[in-house]
Amino acid sequence: MTVQIPQTYDDLQQKYQSFISRRDNDRHLNIFWETNPSKFNENNGQKFIELSGGMPHESFFPIDSMNLNILKEPVSQDTISVDITKEKPDKLPLLRTLQYALSEGFQPLIDFIMNFITKLNNIPLYDKSLWKIIIAGGSCDSLYKFFETCTDESTTVMVEELTFVPVISNIINTGAKVIPLRLNLDNSDEGIDLNYMESLLTNWSKGPYKHLNKPKFLYTIPTGQNPTGLTQSIEKRQKIYQLAQKFDFVILEDDPYGYLKFPKFNHKDPNSNIYKDGITSQEYIEKVLMKSYISMDTDGRVVRFETFSKIFAPGMRLSFIIMNKFFYDKFLKFQEISTRQPSGIGQQIVYSTIHSMAHSSNDNDVIEAWLQWIMKLAGNYTERRNVMLESLYKTQSYKQNLLDFVEPSAGMFVIIKIHFKGDNIIEQMNDLAKIMDNNGVRAILGYKMAVDQNFSHDNLNYFRLTYAYADNTAQIKEAIDRIDKSLVQYFAK
Amino acid sequence: MTVQIPQTYDDLQQKYQSFISRRDNDRHLNIFWETNPSKFNENNGQKFIELSGGMPHESFFPIDSMNLNILKEPVSQDTISVDITKEKPDKLPLLRTLQYALSEGFQPLIDFIMNFITKLNNIPLYDKSLWKIIIAGGSCDSLYKFFETCTDESTTVMVEELTFVPVISNIINTGAKVIPLRLNLDNSDEGIDLNYMESLLTNWSKGPYKHLNKPKFLYTIPTGQNPTGLTQSIEKRQKIYQLAQKFDFVILEDDPYGYLKFPKFNHKDPNSNIYKDGITSQEYIEKVLMKSYISMDTDGRVVRFETFSKIFAPGMRLSFIIMNKFFYDKFLKFQEISTRQPSGIGQQIVYSTIHSMAHSSNDNDVIEAWLQWIMKLAGNYTERRNVMLESLYKTQSYKQNLLDFVEPSAGMFVIIKIHFKGDNIIEQMNDLAKIMDNNGVRAILGYKMAVDQNFSHDNLNYFRLTYAYADNTAQIKEAIDRIDKSLVQYFAK
Structure with a gap:
């Protein structure tokens, strides 16, 4: 096909009409209100009066104003005070x-x-x-x-x-x-x-x-x-x-x-x-x-x-x-x-x-401030990612080749692939998850995130871990220790 | 049919299954997380560690705390201060x-x-x-x-x-x-x-x-x-x-x-x-x-x-x-x-x-406080309703039988029915709305809220007014004056 850069709305419509669902084509909104601004001339100091919209007057809202204390950066104790009022x-x-x-x-x-x-x-x-x-x-x-x-x-x-x-x-x-x-x-x-x-x-x-x-x-x-x-x-x-x-x-x-x-x-x-x-x-x-x-x-x-x-x-x-x-x-x-x-x-x-x-x-300045917040956040995630990966590399399970994993360079997740023997992966995953639960740690069983378990037969043997939700990096280390312990227990059976 | 009071969930299911849409029957949620609580025993002081949910840790949320100034009653200037924190x-x-x-x-x-x-x-x-x-x-x-x-x-x-x-x-x-x-x-x-x-x-x-x-x-x-x-x-x-x-x-x-x-x-x-x-x-x-x-x-x-x-x-x-x-x-x-x-x-x-x-x-006490708020609100609406109805009764249009209306005893709306001559109601409504707009007031054209204009042929000749959104009762009076003026102008043609 020839690729054309859309120049007009009609180009978009022509190109993408076939990407719209049958249901959308039957979908219509009934509105009863006027969306055009009034032509009333307010120059004489008289205000246009709107008796259309079924909206409560603002003086009926119980919130008069609010004040937010926002963090200067993630995990910080320092805050900035923000006033929000009706104006x-x-x-x-x-x-x-x-x-x-x-x-x-x-x-x-x-x-x-x-x-x-x-x-x-x-x-x-x-x-x-x-x-x-x-x-x-x-x-x-x-x-x-x-x-x-x-x-x-x-x-x-x-x-x-x-x-x-x-x-x-x-x-x-x-x-x-x-x-x-x-x-x-x-x-x-x-x-x-x-x-x-x-x-x-x-x-x-x-x-x-x-x-x-x-x-x-x-x-x-x-x-x-x-x-x-x-x-x-x-x-x-x-x-x-x-x-x-x-x-x-x-x-x-x-x-x-x-x-x-x-x-x-x-x-x-x-x-x-x-x-x-x-x-x-x-x-x-x-x-x-x-x-x-x-x-x-x-x-x-x-x-x-x-x-x-x-x-x-x-x-x-x-x-x-x-x-x-x-x-x-x-x-x-x-x-x-x-x-x-x-x-x-x-x-x-x-x-x-x-x-x-x-x-x-x-x-x-607003863009820069939001970028600074996001970068500080990414810095915290980097630290957590580092701690989790370092801990994983140190485990007995890794050294004994009971697991391997993919090093993430973004986001919240690490998957650890478990080297199960035999073919009944789901059963083994469930058994291992019980041992992990007994040891006080929980992760997502990978097979539950497969679109088609037959198609992904060779990729079901993993747990998804997140470093996002731990209270701190010490807890991440502790969690990996517990996973390690669980794997060693499981494979010792 | 015999009416039976449902005793069990099965009774409900049997009775209401036929009230569920075809689409609902095809609707399934794929979840991958565990919803049962862990059986991990935390008695020894060790905390269960959750590496499942892709949730940011709370220390990453920019809002540390907030303070609301809430009105003691609607339209009041008096406020109460409310602190909301992470705890x-x-x-x-x-x-x-x-x-x-x-x-x-x-x-x-x-x-x-x-x-x-x-x-x-x-x-x-x-x-x-x-x-x-x-x-x-x-x-x-x-x-x-x-x-x-x-x-x-x-x-x-x-x-x-x-x-x-x-x-x-x-x-x-x-x-x-x-x-x-x-x-x-x-x-x-x-x-x-x-x-x-x-x-x-x-x-x-x-x-x-x-x-x-x-x-x-x-x-x-x-x-x-x-x-x-x-x-x-x-x-x-x-x-x-x-x-x-x-x-x-x-x-x-x-x-x-x-x-x-x-x-x-x-x-x-x-x-x-x-x-x-x-x-x-x-x-x-x-x-x-x-x-x-x-x-x-x-x-x-x-x-x-x-x-x-x-x-x-x-x-x-x-x-x-x-x-x-x-x-x-x-x-x-x-x-x-x-x-x-x-x-x-x-x-x-x-x-x-x-x-x-x-x-x-x-x-x-909480219920009583919320009831007091609501009653104060209803009191404000009562006053607004009263002013609008009293103003309507005083209009030339009402006295000359150009309009009548239904007295509401709840909610936000009054409808005024206009006594048009002839059968082209929608056209006349639109013409009148233009005059109202010129006079600085707007309301909802009733025919736009009819489910079936043919079925409601005799009930299309009204405007829906609201007393909810006006700044005050003086503005409600002024709005009714403008509507009155518009009607007199329209019927003088």
Whole structure:
């Protein structure tokens, strides 16, 4: 096929209409209110009076003002005090965020996100008028709504063979089919197996899924993949994007962990941590962060999912999506019909917190302040990753070749592969998990995150560990000791 | 049919399985985490270590603590200061609400709601073990999810002929059919026309909708109906419940305005306001509030929708539903697959605010404090309602019989019916709306809230006004003056 850069909305519509679900085509929002501004002339000092919207007056809201104490940096005790009132901050005061609002999210928060992703170059290459940002209620909400908008019984979606399986529910529940892609679980060529993928697509009509339509979507977690912790190289991303153009599928880039990116583990100096060495935000952007799929996108075929859950707090239930304007319009229609606006108070707190971290309200200062927060966070994760890997290398189990593992360079997860004997892997995993539980440690049983246990038969023998939730690094060491003890016990039987 | 009070979950399942949508039956959540507590014995002082959940540690959340200034009563300047920290309030601290959480909502907030609705007797008559409360992200979210769970191409849903039409989108988008019920728009027998309804159901196979399946659901806003402001009498509710039993449909009671209930407008004393006269909460519950459908429910056939939007603030995006446990389980499954948990920080703020209004943490004190807030709010709405009605009675338009209206005794809305000449009502409504806009006032054009404009041909000639959003009562008077002026201008043409 010939690749064309979209120039107009019509180009997008023509190109992507076939990527919209049957259900979306039947979806219409009945509204009864007027959306045009009044033409009433207020110059004579008389105010236009609105008796339309069934909105409580702001004086009826019980929250008069709030004050946040925000951390100067993660884990710190130092705090900054932030006042939020019905008039302040002036671009997004409580008066607005406590009230009903538009389903796409508040414009001042969207403006911040736009500035931020532009600074990071996480923006498409086609014209800026043809893509948009929408705010949603957490990544689960984003993904659920996207699949409702775009997939149906006729759709095939490719996913990594081991993945965040709740998303599979979202896809399958629309009637769509999910097929697994082979993953390389080694440190030299991490992530989707390109040869497998290209061969599958090229020989579709002779392959194992020939009874299904050719795939319209690839769902991938390219950085710090869940559960494997793998990060796709730039070369791999470029080749996958070329495959997307050749075989005309859309890439759904789910990137909750992208900011938690670290250099490879340093065996000679396990404690090395560039974030503690004093890296600048420019170096972070240019040398540490991975190039996103959306930054390669000339065609409008990448949809990028981000969330505030991992870098702010999950309880905010806030996420956002960057996508071409045609997909955006369809998504927004569905958001209007279903949940309507994401939490107003959540948007308020995220906006106010980030802006209060900065020395001034200047856009660049705000971006820099948020980058500093994120880098400090990534520094903490680096330390935790280092401790977990160092501890794993020191275990009896590793030395006795009872396990091996993949060193993550992003995200929250490490998988440890257990060298079981025999073929009844699931039974053995369950037995080992019981011993671990008895020893006071728990991890995710890998086979539960396989899309197709038959397909992934050789990749079921792992546990997913996280270093995110431990109270401190001493607890990480203790946890690995307990896992080690459990493995030695298990294999001594 | 014989009516049986459900005794067990199996009874519910048997009775209501046919009320579940085709799509729900295909809906499954893939989870990979362990939900059973560990059996690890922590008695020896060793703590169980969780390496499963991909949750950021709480020390990584930027919000260390927050302080709310909450109003002592609506419109007041007096405030109470409320501290929320990672440890406080002890039943629901920030540590929990900033983190990932269960999709059904936080138990301490659910417990409060349970105590509150029990006090108000808004609970079913069948066994307490067979119904539950779930928290969702605002009433739109509640209703959207309920229809996704229960309706499909085979379902017919009855609704009031004039209604909150966005909900029609939710129903129709599942493939279900909506049919309008005749409304009485007079002060003596408000709301659904019982004769019409009973005749329709009794003669279904000979009626205008005989091509559709018999209705499985009635969606109704029984108190302060939107847009009409009508409130169904208790006798009407009892008869409709009997019809529901006879014709085996489920009643969806959407009650956002139920707490904003007032005595009838007093023509002799337009300023009379029982809330300012010093009514007790017990009198409010027993003499002012309407008996809800759910309080009559012996069978599990009422689903009650409430929201914090009208009595707290819309920007919280929090609502809840009371329903039988069988519907609950299906709804929860869908919530888990779609949006997952409602906003944690929203739940935090609602919980902390309400509990801080009370003199003590005693359950009864908390309920009483929240009732006092709500009654003060209802008092403000009563005053606004009074001012709007008194102003309407004084208009030239009313005296010249250009309009009449229904006196609301609940909620936020008044409809004014315009006595147009001729048959081109919609055209005339649009013309009049332009004149109103020129005069600096706007209201909702009634025909836009009709389910079926042909069916409601004689009920399209109204505007919906709200007294909720005006800055003060002076502005309400000014708005009615402008409407009056507009009508006189229009009919002078």
